[in-house]
Amino acid sequence: xxxxxxxxxxxxxxxxxxxxxxxxxxxxxxxxxxxxxxxxxxxxxxxxxxxxxxxxxxxxxxxxxxxxxxxxxxxxxxxx
Amino acid sequence: xxxxxxxxxxxxxxxxxxxxxxxxxxxxxxxxxxxxxxxxxxxxxxxxxxxxxxxxxxxxxxxxxxxxxxxxxxxxxxxxxxxxxxxxxxxxxxxxxxxxxxxxxxxxxxxxxxxxxxxxxxxxxxxxxxxxxxxxxxxxxxxxxxxxxxxxxxxxxxxxxxxxxxxxxxxxxxxxxxxxxxxxxxxxxxxxxxxxxxxxxxxxxxxxxxxxxxxxxxxxxxxxxxxxxxxxxxxxxxxxxxxxxxxxxxxxxxxxxxxxxxxxxxxxxxxxxxxxxxxxxxxxxxxxxxxxxxxxxxxxxxxxxxxxxxxxxxxxxxxxxxxxxxxxxxxxxxx
Numbered sequence: 001x002x003x004x005x006x007x008x009x010x011x012x013x014x015x016x017x018x019x020x021x022x023x024x025x026x027x028x029x030x031x032x033x034x035x036x037x038x039x040x041x042x043x044x045x046x047x048x049x050x051x052x053x054x055x056x057x058x059x060x061x062x063x064x065x066x067x068x069x070x071x072x073x074x075x076x077x078x079x080x
Numbered sequence: 081x082x083x084x085x086x087x088x089x090x091x092x093x094x095x096x097x098x099x100x101x102x103x104x105x106x107x108x109x110x111x112x113x114x115x116x117x118x119x120x121x122x123x124x125x126x127x128x129x130x131x132x133x134x135x136x137x138x139x140x141x142x143x144x145x146x147x148x149x150x151x152x153x154x155x156x157x158x159x160x161x162x163x164x165x166x167x168x169x170x171x172x173x174x175x176x177x178x179x180x181x182x183x184x185x186x187x188x189x190x191x192x193x194x195x196x197x198x199x200x201x202x203x204x205x206x207x208x209x210x211x212x213x214x215x216x217x218x219x220x221x222x223x224x225x226x227x228x229x230x231x232x233x234x235x236x237x238x239x240x241x242x243x244x245x246x247x248x249x250x251x252x253x254x255x256x257x258x259x260x261x262x263x264x265x266x267x268x269x270x271x272x273x274x275x276x277x278x279x280x281x282x283x284x285x286x287x288x289x290x291x292x293x294x295x296x297x298x299x300x301x302x303x304x305x306x307x308x309x310x311x312x313x314x315x316x317x318x319x320x321x322x323x324x325x326x327x328x329x330x331x332x333x334x335x336x337x338x339x340x341x342x343x344x345x346x347x348x349x350x351x352x353x354x355x356x357x358x359x360x361x362x363x364x365x366x367x368x369x370x371x372x373x374x375x376x377x378x379x380x381x382x383x384x385x386x387x388x389x390x391x392x393x394x395x396x397x398x399x400x401x402x403x404x405x406x407x408x409x410x411x412x413x414x415x
Contacts, residue, residue, distance in 0.1 A: 010294060011180050011184075011297060012174075016180075017176050020175065023159070024159060024175065034149065034156075038149075040155055041151055041155065047180070048183070048297070
């Protein structure tokens with residue numbers, strides 16, 4: 001299953017990055033807890049789902065926005 | 081001078097692949113023990129991911145922990161294994177994304193999925209990070225002891241009504257031909273041989289690729305079969321390759337590939353050495369001597385490795401070679 005996202009979307013949110021940096025420091029200090037990692041799971045999952053939702057919205061939006069060109073058949077014939 | 085350098089006593093799939101791709105690369109890497117200075121983000125991230133996966137599996141299947149606890153402990157181990165490594169700015173395999181990839185993996189392949197259960201061993205443990213070491217009918221050219229072929233697979237699982245080798249691969253791209261490269265891959269044929277030596281028949285391998293990109297994760301899970309005739313062929317040629325390595329070691333006439341191997345996988349790490357008329361200054365500057373231990377799956381400082389080998393030789397003198405093997409496969413109970 002491929003979850004393609006807009007170039008600027010990341011499956012890891014800035015909030016998740018910041019929290020993981022804190023947890024990394026706690027791991028170094030020996031104070032990291034299981035609840036910290038459960039929080040990380042929630043953040044990582046949330047960021048991934050949000051990025052997926054943003055991709056879905058962008059794709060459907062792009063499909064709606066593209067206008068259909070009106071073709072003037074008579075003009076084309078006149079140009080010939 | 082080359083004959084003073086020891087010939088390896090243990091072979092694994094990485095060493096064999098290296099020998100097949102370039103004789104000089106094998107000589108530099110596994111006889112002279114030159115390894116590039118600095119760590120590879122691919123190896124660090126891949127190793128950390130594998131560690132996280134192992135711990136999560138053991139927690140769930142052996143300790144009967146909950147899914148959430150198991151993944152949390154897996155992430156903890158992943159983080160510890162990633163350590164202080166600084167991910168290059170242009171690489172997507174940062175700590176955060178590697179952790180995200182593990183969380184994504186367990187969404188795609190849930191721990192509770194009954195098509196992914198690790199085989200249970202007689203000891204009650206599961207076939208997770210499952211290793212083997214079997215003697216070959218080739219003697220070490222110096223010690224006379226049987227050479228060993230070793231391997232360690234991520235897991236042996238129940239799948240599609242059979243027993244399958246399960247191997248995870250982290251990558252930056254899962255292109256249209258990614259799945260095709262495993263059909264003849266010696267690594268898995270060697271694993272199948274290792275299982276067969278212990279009386280376990282496997283159908284083949286499930287190769288789970290997980291791509292880690294800056295904007296997405298992705299996965300593919302191709303299966304590749306290993307019929308008996310392929311395992312037989314692999315084994316016959318394994319012995320031929322090792323005999324060939326011994327003859328190269330004896331003669332000292334190691335040859336360069338000077339062809340596609342030099343550019344594969346983004347370019348051989350020894351390329352600048354081979355481009356130089358005098359390779360030694362390049363080796364002294366950009367490489368360090370560390371010994372790859374296939375049993376421990378780690379690189380050791382060359383002096384420490386020599387010390388350990390001397391201790392092992394002291395023990396070996398009082399025991400037959402076969403009793404030195406530690407194979408989880410010997411404990412397998414067919415269920």
